[in-house]
Amino acid sequence: MARVQRRNMAHVQGLRCRECGREYEIAPVYTCEWCFGPLEVTYDYAAVAAAVSREQIAAGPASIWRYADLLPVDRGHAVDLGAGFTPLVRADRLAAALGLGEVWVKNDTLNPTNSFKDRVASVALSKALEFGFKTAACASTGNLANSVAAHAARAGLRSFVFIPSNLERAKVVTTAVYGGNVVAIEGNYDDVNRLCAELAGTYRWAFVNVNVRPFYAEGSKTLAYETAEQLGWETPDHVVVPVASGSLLTKIRKGFDELHQVGLLDHAPNVRVSGAQALGCSPVATAWREGSDTIRPVKPDTIAKSLAIGNPADGYFALDAVRQTEGGLAAVSDGEVVEGIRLLARTEGIFAETAGGVTVASLKRLADEGVVTPDERVVLYITGLGLKTLDAVEAEPTATIRPTIDAFHEAFDPDHIDEE
Amino acid sequence: MARVQRRNMAHVQGLRCRECGREYEIAPVYTCEWCFGPLEVTYDYAAVAAAVSREQIAAGPASIWRYADLLPVDRGHAVDLGAGFTPLVRADRLAAALGLGEVWVKNDTLNPTNSFKDRVASVALSKALEFGFKTAACASTGNLANSVAAHAARAGLRSFVFIPSNLERAKVVTTAVYGGNVVAIEGNYDDVNRLCAELAGTYRWAFVNVNVRPFYAEGSKTLAYETAEQLGWETPDHVVVPVASGSLLTKIRKGFDELHQVGLLDHAPNVRVSGAQALGCSPVATAWREGSDTIRPVKPDTIAKSLAIGNPADGYFALDAVRQTEGGLAAVSDGEVVEGIRLLARTEGIFAETAGGVTVASLKRLADEGVVTPDERVVLYITGLGLKTLDAVEAEPTATIRPTIDAFHEAFDPDHIDEE
Numbered sequence: 001m002a003r004v005q006r007r008n009m010a011h012v013q014g015l016r017c018r019e020c021g022r023e024y025e026i027a028p029v030y031t032c033e034w035c036f037g038p039l040e041v042t043y044d045y046a047a048v049a050a051a052v053s054r055e056q057i058a059a060g061p062a063s064i065w066r067y068a069d070l071l072p073v074d075r076g077h078a079v080d081l082g083a084g085f086t087p088l089v090r091a092d093r094l095a096a097a098l099g100l101g102e103v104w105v106k107n108d109t110l111n112p113t114n115s116f117k118d119r120v121a122s123v124a125l126s127k128a129l130e131f132g133f134k135t136a137a138c139a140s141t142g143n144l145a146n147s148v149a150a151h152a153a154r155a156g157l158r159s160f161v162f163i164p165s166n167l168e169r170a171k172v173v174t175t176a177v178y179g180g181n182v183v184a185i186e187g188n189y190d191d192v193n194r195l196c197a198e199l200a201g202t203y204r205w206a207f208v209n210v211n212v213r214p215f216y217a218e219g220s221k222t223l224a225y226e227t228a229e230q231l232g233w234e235t236p237d238h239v240v241v242p243v244a245s246g247s248l249l250t251k252i253r254k255g256f257d258e259l260h261q262v263g264l265l266d267h268a269p270n271v272r273v274s275g276a277q278a279l280g281c282s283p284v285a286t287a288w289r290e291g292s293d294t295i296r297p298v299k300p301d302t303i304a305k306s307l308a309i310g311n312p313a314d315g316y317f318a319l320d321a322v323r324q325t326e327g328g329l330a331a332v333s334d335g336e337v338v339e340g341i342r343l344l345a346r347t348e349g350i351f352a353e354t355a356g357g358v359t360v361a362s363l364k365r366l367a368d369e370g371v372v373t374p375d376e377r378v379v380l381y382i383t384g385l386g387l388k389t390l391d392a393v394e395a396e397p398t399a400t401i402r403p404t405i406d407a408f409h410e411a412f413d414p415d416h417i418d419e420e
Numbered sequence: 421m422a423r424v425q426r427r428n429m430a431h432v433q434g435l436r437c438r439e440c441g442r443e444y445e446i447a448p449v450y451t452c453e454w455c456f457g458p459l460e461v462t463y464d465y466a467a468v469a470a471a472v473s474r475e476q477i478a479a480g481p482a483s484i485w486r487y488a489d490l491l492p493v494d495r496g497h498a499v500d501l502g503a504g505f506t507p508l509v510r511a512d513r514l515a516a517a518l519g520l521g522e523v524w525v526k527n528d529t530l531n532p533t534n535s536f537k538d539r540v541a542s543v544a545l546s547k548a549l550e551f552g553f554k555t556a557a558c559a560s561t562g563n564l565a566n567s568v569a570a571h572a573a574r575a576g577l578r579s580f581v582f583i584p585s586n587l588e589r590a591k592v593v594t595t596a597v598y599g600g601n602v603v604a605i606e607g608n609y610d611d612v613n614r615l616c617a618e619l620a621g622t623y624r625w626a627f628v629n630v631n632v633r634p635f636y637a638e639g640s641k642t643l644a645y646e647t648a649e650q651l652g653w654e655t656p657d658h659v660v661v662p663v664a665s666g667s668l669l670t671k672i673r674k675g676f677d678e679l680h681q682v683g684l685l686d687h688a689p690n691v692r693v694s695g696a697q698a699l700g701c702s703p704v705a706t707a708w709r710e711g712s713d714t715i716r717p718v719k720p721d722t723i724a725k726s727l728a729i730g731n732p733a734d735g736y737f738a739l740d741a742v743r744q745t746e747g748g749l750a751a752v753s754d755g756e757v758v759e760g761i762r763l764l765a766r767t768e769g770i771f772a773e774t775a776g777g778v779t780v781a782s783l784k785r786l787a788d789e790g791v792v793t794p795d796e797r798v799v800l801y802i803t804g805l806g807l808k809t810l811d812a813v814e815a816e817p818t819a820t821i822r823p824t825i826d827a828f829h830e831a832f833d834p835d836h837i838d839e840e
Contacts, residue, residue, distance in 0.1 A: 058479075059478075062505060063507070080509070081507065081770070082506070082509065082527065082530065085482060087501065087502030087532075089500070089501065093574075093576060107502065107532070110502065110530050111530070112530065112769070112770070113769075113771070114534075114807070134838075135838070149769075150765075150769035150770070150771070151769055152769070153765060153766055153769040154513075154769035154770075163817075165817075170807060170810055172816070173810055173813065173815040174771055174806065174810075176815035176816060176818075177761070177762065177765045177771055177806065177813055177815045178765045178766060178769055178771070179762070179765065181818045181832075182816075182817040182818050183817060183818060183819050183820075183821060183828070184819070184820040185820075185822070185823045186820065186822050186823065187823040191823040192823065194823065195823045195824065195825070195828070198825055202825065341597070342597065345570075345573060345598045345599065347573065348573065348574055349532070349569075349571055349572070349573040349574035350501070350532070350570070351533070351570070351594055351597055351598070385807070386593075386594065387534070387590060387594060387805070387807040387808065388807065390589070390593055390594075393593065393597055395592070395593040395596035395597045396602075397583075397585075397592060397596065397603060398596075398601045398602050399601075399604070400585050400603075400604040400605075401603060401604070401605060401606065402605070402606050402607075403605045403606065403611040403612065403614065403615045404615065405615070408615070417623070418554075418555070418623075
């Protein structure tokens with residue numbers, strides 16, 4: 001085991017500024033001292049290439065840790081509740097409804113706390129253990145709060161999670177139940193995030209999306225790895241990804257490229273990357289539409305609270321990835337979000353939270369506009385479960401009756417019952 | 421593919437009455453014409469043994485369909501949303517809290533609709549397609565309703581699901597959102613079930629827990645298969661299973677035995693099987709305590725609605741399995757149920773619905789009574805997600821504050837913050 005740990009750790013080289021390229025040692029830091037640019041983990045891809053194979057990955061655990069050689073933490077420290085390796089299901093009925101060809105849904109509702117945030121929290125808390133932190137903390141729109149609280153409980157770490165006070169009740173309960181500290185902030189996510197940046201300077205805590213952010217963010221790459229593995233080590237032609245901070249979109253793109261770099265793909269990937277936002281919080285889509293490089297912060301107002309980041313940290317990089325890959329960006333109304341939730345549930349049996357509704361509605365918009373085309377193999381990232389935003393959809397029983405056949409036939413005409 | 425389908429179908433021999441042993445052809449029937457006993461699927465285990473291997477299973481899909489050779493439907497018809505192959509996580513912190521040794525949690529909250537019912541619904545709806553049914557139906561305490569509605573949507577089948585009208589709102593929304601018919605019945609589950617038995621005689625529908633029940637129930641065996649595979653093809657010493665109809669408990673036991681019968685285990689399994697019930701609906705535990713063979717129906721009154729079957733169809737068989745394996749049965753109060761939910765969340769980061777609280781609290785009770793012992797390898801089956809029964813637990817933010825460090829320090833004394 002010790003040998004495996006050392007070998008795995010050796011793949012991580014250090015941290016590098018995404019703006020100016022300056023390099024740093026591995027440590028819980030996240031900003032370049034010179035230009036204040038964000039830091040990113042670098043790997044020795046030649047060493048990874050020598051260590052990994054399709055067979056070795058297939059023999060690994062059914063979680064993100066099957067890709068440990070491409071993650072910035074050794075597997076010996078893994079805080080593993082089973083995040084990742086979620087189903088990729090072919091969605092022919094959804095494709096038909098949208099006039100598209102081959103559509104797949106990556107169903108990330110099936111993570112330990114029912115959102116893709118378990119991927120990043122699992123990596124971040126594992127790294128926090130490795131760094132010797134005793135407390136995990138985060139700013140969250142809800143899903144990350146759930147995940148950090150659950151993974152901290154599992155690891156025996158203390159936790160402090162900071163959320164906007166207007167969150168859905170489900171996201172509060174599913175955070176507080178794990179026994180850590182939940183602090184509700186009178187403000188929106190951007191206010192919460194600002195406070196957390198200050199607190200990260202005050203307390204020696206592992207703030208997963210502040211001082212541990214470079215490691216945390218790497219967890220999202222696993223969505224690309226799994227997609228390719230589940231497609232038989234091929235890549236899709238087009239992916240549609242919800243945009244909050246923008247980090248998920250850029251990391252999914254990076255993940256496909258890395259797979260080729262370490263020899264797991266036969267061909268260089270050529271994946272068009274499109275982004276999905278809610279109209280009530282669409283700073284990246286707005287910059288896209290206006291042809292601008294500047295992401296102007298907005299004040300969020302949408303039912304898609306998990307995407308409600310008005311000042312997205314990686315917005316520029318997401319925009320850049322969309323441009324480079326010739327994807328697109330859509331911004332959809334709250335009404336379209338609800339319709340998107342219903343369409344996915346009705347056609348494929350998958351119940352997504354509002355963010356998923358944004359993604360489905362954006363796919364519809366991009367298909368209508370001809371940005372996504374019927375000849376493409378499309379993958380849709382559904383990142384959170386509908387049970388977390390239950391109040392967004394109205395769904396009542398068809399009928400409420402006494403327990404008799406007569407009562408049933410009063411409610412459903414027996415002559416037409418097989419048409420119901 | 422056609423060849424595989426034929427080969428797989430050949431493993432199913434027919435149906436046999438569990439009371440009198442009379443045999444029947446494969447058909448959508450569930451009761452013996454002679455003695456009214458329940459029918460069960462029979463297999464050609466020699467043919468299964470020749471077809472399966474640990475390697476072949478490991479190379480299969482990450483769902484219950486990796487065990488297709490041991491299921492009563494050919495994989496070509498599989499309605500597969502990704503049910504099964506859920507994490508089995510070692511629960512050292514829970515074990516320590518209960519004074520036990522090696523405890524594992526089978527986390528079946530991570531199924532497509534977040535309960536183990538996806539295992540049975542996936543098999544039942546696949547068989548319904550094979551039989552040529554156009555409509556899927558069920559009586560449900562909620563979880564099966566979710567699952568049948570979702571799998572029917574995925575398969576493009578019509579659906580009629582019947583639920584008690586007092587169900588948790590989450591379970592109603594997560595059924596209705598898939599677009600089928602949801603009929604709320606003014607009565608308890610036993611009333612719903614009686615009506616469905618009548619309707620099954622009237623309409624040519626695949627009633628998953630009536631006329632398709634023998635096939636449906638086989639889905640539960642996969643919990644035993646996965647447990648053994650995930651323990652490196654070994655069996656636990658003791659399992660604790662929630663009891664509603666009793667079918668889950670008996671099928672888990674059957675699953676372990678079958679694995680040995682087809683050569684996948686090196687040794688004959690010796691698994692003690694214990695059952696968990698809520699005090700407000702504990703007919704099987706009552707018969708156990710009284711040393712009786714008769715399960716007296718009760719009128720359920722408990723927050724654990726998914727276990728609230730007062731007249732359990734397989735109660736006798738569950739009782740028999742517990743006796744034969746020298747397990748035990750516990751009945752726990754609603755207060756203990758809530759404590760059980762909190763204990764599992766706090767120690768392992770897993771948020772279970774009330775049924776899971778019943779199971780954890782029952783394990784605690786059985787450990788206190790010395791029925792489950794510290795030298796045993798124990799597996800706990802957690803069958804549904806806490807988001808479905810959110811109102812059962814109170815969980816509020818620790819504090820609600822303005823977005824400033826001063827406000828944070830008003831709520832959390834900086835001198836004691838690292839003790840929070």
